[in-house]
Amino acid sequence: MIRSGSEQRFVCSWRRERGSAACDNGRGVKGADIAARVLAALRDRLLAPDIVASAMEEARLEMEKRNREVRSRRGKLETDLDEAIRRSERLIDQVADGVLSGAAIKEKLAALEAQRTTLEAELAAEEAPSPVSLHPGIAEHYRRVVGDLAQALHRSDSEAAAEARDLVRRLIETVVVTPLQERGRFALTVKGKIAALVNQDGDHTVVVGAGAGFEPATFRL
CATH class of the missing domain: 1.10.287 (Helix Hairpins)
Incomplete structure (x- = not known):
């Protein structure tokens, strides 16, 4: 990551450390652009009702x-x-x-x-059997929180910003930025941890398209 004034930009670490021979991608990506699209992916894909319902059912079966x-x-x-x-x-x-x-x-x-x-x-x-109970409203709760993340991450209230960052860390495992041929365009692969919702092992991957839409990739629930 590099900083230009108050703006954060992400660049290829391999290129910075090893030069252009290691990577021919010399373009950077605004941190704000990544954050906006990742939050949209969280809200619209990772926390989509069908995905959460499937993950919670898988978690229930695993708990049983x-x-x-x-x-x-x-x-x-x-x-x-x-x-x-x-x-x-x-x-x-x-x-x-x-x-x-x-x-x-x-x-x-x-x-x-x-x-x-x-x-x-x-x-x-020996552990005792755990009650199989997953709150049906947990997904909607996270959707509401994610809806306020963009504002919370930039608030001067350090406690609110810290809480927002903690939620992002729990829900997002990795973000891979891939440059596209068009100048200034890039795709993101977001690997989200659905386990953060249901407290079970599992993950879910989505691909964030170059435009406003999102394309589903491979799901592992």
Whole structure:
């Protein structure tokens, strides 16, 4: 990035560091132009109702799958723990009744108690199933926030600007600027993190066209 007066412009870092032999793109792009189109992509593509609905459904299914795995692990630990407790109590009863005695019994009891302690610790450390609940209004909330981002990013209120920048960082992973043949024209590839909305792993990529429109690219939800 370079600064000319109060204006920020982005240029190819490879060209700046290694010269024109490394990259023949000597053009720069205004930071304000990139910001405006990225915010439009956020509002109109990443937060489009169908994309958010699909991502939230995928997140719900993933959460249900994770919960099934958690319940399965906890179920096995609980079964093993119950069995260890029963075996330990059975040995104690047999010793009390005089059926069993000797050092070997003490070793078995010690082993069962150690197993019981281990299983109890593993069960306590195991996560509990999470409630599958995704707020249906979360996408609209973000759309409203994004709608005010352009103003918030330039406000003198540092707290509002910091909040706006934080939201952009959470929703946008990378922005790739590609110069076009027409002078002053460029395309942007915006990789947005839909996970910022649903708190799940996943991403969504859109291509911002050279004009006012946007062309959808590959989606990975």
